[in-house]
Amino acid sequence: MESTQLTIQLAYVAAAALFIYGLKLLGSADSARKGNLLSSVGMLLAIVAALLDQGIVEYQWILLGFVVGGAIGAAAARLVQMTAMPEMVALFNGFGGMASLLVGAAALSGSSNTFTLVTIVLSILIGGLTFTGSLVAWGKLSETLGSGAVMFRGQQIVNSLIVLAILFSAVMFCLQPENSIWLYAVIALSLLFGVMAVIPIGGADMPVVISLLNSYSGLAACAAGFAVNNNILIVAGSLVGASGIILTQIMCKAMNRSLSNVLFSGFGSVSSEETVIEGEIKPISVEDAYYILEAATNVAIIPGYGMAVAQAQHVVKELTQLLEKKGAEVNFGIHPVAGRMPGHMNVLLAEADVPYDQLLEMDDINPRMETVDVAIVIGANDVVNPAAREVESSPIYGMPVINVDQARTVFVLKRSMASGFAGIENPLFYKENTRMLFGDAKESISGLIRELSN
Amino acid sequence: MEVVFLTFILMLSIFLGFELITKVPATLHTPLMSGANAISGITVVGAISLAGNGQHDMANWLGAAAVAFASINVVGGYLVTDRMLAMFKKRGS
Numbered sequence: 160m161e162s163t164q165l166t167i168q169l170a171y172v173a174a175a176a177l178f179i180y181g182l183k184l185l186g187s188a189d190s191a192r193k194g195n196l197l198s199s200v201g202m203l204l205a206i207v208a209a210l211l212d213q214g215i216v217e218y219q220w221i222l223l224g225f226v227v228g229g230a231i232g233a234a235a236a237r238l239v240q241m242t243a244m245p246e247m248v249a250l251f252n253g254f255g256g257m258a259s260l261l262v263g264a265a266a267l268s269g270s271s272n273t274f275t276l277v278t279i280v281l282s283i284l285i286g287g288l289t290f291t292g293s294l295v296a297w298g299k300l301s302e303t304l305g306s307g308a309v310m311f312r313g314q315q316i317v318n319s320l321i322v323l324a325i326l327f328s329a330v331m332f333c334l335q336p337e338n339s340i341w342l343y344a345v346i347a348l349s350l351l352f353g354v355m356a357v358i359p360i361g362g363a364d365m366p367v368v369i370s371l372l373n374s375y376s377g378l379a380a381c382a383a384g385f386a387v388n389n390n391i392l393i394v395a396g397s398l399v400g401a402s403g404i405i406l407t408q409i410m411c412k413a414m415n416r417s418l419s420n421v422l423f424s425g426f427g428s429v430s431s432e433e434t435v436i437e438g439e440i441k442p443i444s445v446e447d448a449y450y451i452l453e454a455a456t457n458v459a460i461i462p463g464y465g466m467a468v469a470q471a472q473h474v475v476k477e478l479t480q481l482l483e484k485k486g487a488e489v490n491f492g493i494h495p496v497a498g499r500m501p502g503h504m505n506v507l508l509a510e511a512d513v514p515y516d517q518l519l520e521m522d523d524i525n526p527r528m529e530t531v532d533v534a535i536v537i538g539a540n541d542v543v544n545p546a547a548r549e550v551e552s553s554p555i556y557g558m559p560v561i562n563v564d565q566a567r568t569v570f571v572l573k574r575s576m577a578s579g580f581a582g583i584e585n586p587l588f589y590k591e592n593t594r595m596l597f598g599d600a601k602e603s604i605s606g607l608i609r610e611l612s613n
Numbered sequence: 614m615e616v617v618f619l620t621f622i623l624m625l626s627i628f629l630g631f632e633l634i635t636k637v638p639a640t641l642h643t644p645l646m647s648g649a650n651a652i653s654g655i656t657v658v659g660a661i662s663l664a665g666n667g668q669h670d671m672a673n674w675l676g677a678a679a680v681a682f683a684s685i686n687v688v689g690g691y692l693v694t695d696r697m698l699a700m701f702k703k704r705g706s
Contacts, residue, residue, distance in 0.1 A: 183633055186637055186638070191698050191701070195695055209662065214662045215661070221677070224684060229684045232685040236692035237691045256655070258657070258682040266674050267671040369697075372633050373650070386659075393654070395655035397627045399629050399652050406633045406645070409639075431682070500642075500643060501639070502639060505640040505641070505643065506643045510700050512700075512702065514702050514703050515703065
């Protein structure tokens with residue numbers, strides 16, 4: 160190996176080490192920022208090394224790509240609102256997939272051995288479906304497309320036909336790489352498949368979908384690494400792939416559903432069996448809520464996607480401070496699938512300056528729930544639904560939930576009585592100790608703050 | 614042999630990835646995902662030599678486009694992750 164090649168390869172080894180150590184530092188919130196920095200140094204090193212490649216005869220197109228992409232990326236990173244992080248991650252998953260598709264297609268010229276062809280097909284296929292799948296996920300998250308599940312008769316059959324067509328074109332592509340019709344067929348079909356795979360999945364299942372697409376964007380980079388014979392792509396791609404798969408597993412477990420159940424059956428298709436819920440709904444005014452809250456010494460706040468929609472995280476922080484000043488203990492209970500992506504609530508509350516050690520995971524807050532005087536549910540529904548424990552016929556039976564109904568009093572902040580995304584009745588609203596505080600979450604909390612500061 | 618060598622790397626990195634990621638606490642899952650976005654921009658390394666091949670052929674243009682897409686991920690991913698992580702604070706600090 161001549162010396163430039165050797166330098167490049169050694170730089171890749173160092174870059175891989177930095178990625179790995181960076182991820183290791185992400186294991187604790189104290190060192191995470193440093194980990195991200197190290198990881199970015201690794202990336203810089205890998206890019207500089209790649210620029211030393213002697214196959215490069217001109218730099219203007221590379222530079223143009225950097226400038227355009229870098230400017231878009233920097234602007235997006237600076238401007239994005241924390242409530243919109245799921246959309247941004249979804250889009251970035253898609254861009255990663257697109258880059259791998261393009262590299263796969265470009266690697267075709269000049270290679271003809273079967274193994275390389277197979278990896279080219281894989282990088283195009285995974286990259287393509289990641290790209291369009293992510294665009295659809297982005298559309299659903301940003302409500303550009305409706306967030307509901309799109310189902311139609313014969314959907315499974317259509318999808319099976321697409322898969323068969325993909326397999327056929329992929330095989331033909333490997334047999335006749337010089338006939339570009341198969342290349343175009345694989346590209347078109349993978350793009351189509353990405354759309355078809357994500358449209359039947361509803362908004363509430365998006366945490367699973369984003370995690371899975373995150374994983375695919377890594378696997379696509381991995382396949383592209385095989386296609387262009389580059390081991391740093393394989394290492395980095397598989398780290399991302401593993402990360403996405405683990406998050407997918409965590410999300411599925413938190414919903415008590417299998418991955419195939421999330422992907423292939425819309426949650427809307429619930430048995431229409433009516434469950435009779437006993438009790439009545441007891442609305443409460445901000446004033447009355449204040450009297451109960453004022454006497455509380457132990458308060459738990461359970462946020463959900465509704466808090467993000469109402470942009471209520473800052474007033475929630477203010478409420479927390481006021482309660483603490485009055486001597487109450489305040490904790491947050493975070494369900495793994497609260498929000499639209501893994502960790503969504505934690506980022507929103509971090510933005511509002513809530514310290515991360517005040518955010519308790521479901522398994523930590525549940526044992527303490529009986530000592531809680533007031534549990535405040537803000538824009539969460541399914542993740543606090545006691546039907547998951549009590550009603551065997553409920554579609555979410557068996558899903559681990561935060562047991563707010565075991566607190567002495569529960570306030571549910573909710574716009575109206577419409578059921579949550581999944582359309583499941585929530586017996587919590589009818590419990591003896593539940594009080595409904597109707598209205599915009601931000602306004603209701605602001606009302607409580609006004610009462611408390613008087 | 615090259616194939617076996619690359620597959621060997623794949624196998625080891627997947628196991629390593631599982632070990633590392635399971636240790637990331639739930640509170641950091643969003644930064645983990647955006648950080649993963651940035652790392653998946655590694656495709657830029659594969660795209661650079663294609664974008665600079667000087668052939669002005671299809672592969673050249675596809676490579677240049679790939680550099681642009683991957684750069685969005687690299688730059689945007691690391692910056693937004695840093696922005697988020699800067700907000701995570703401990704009680705009393």
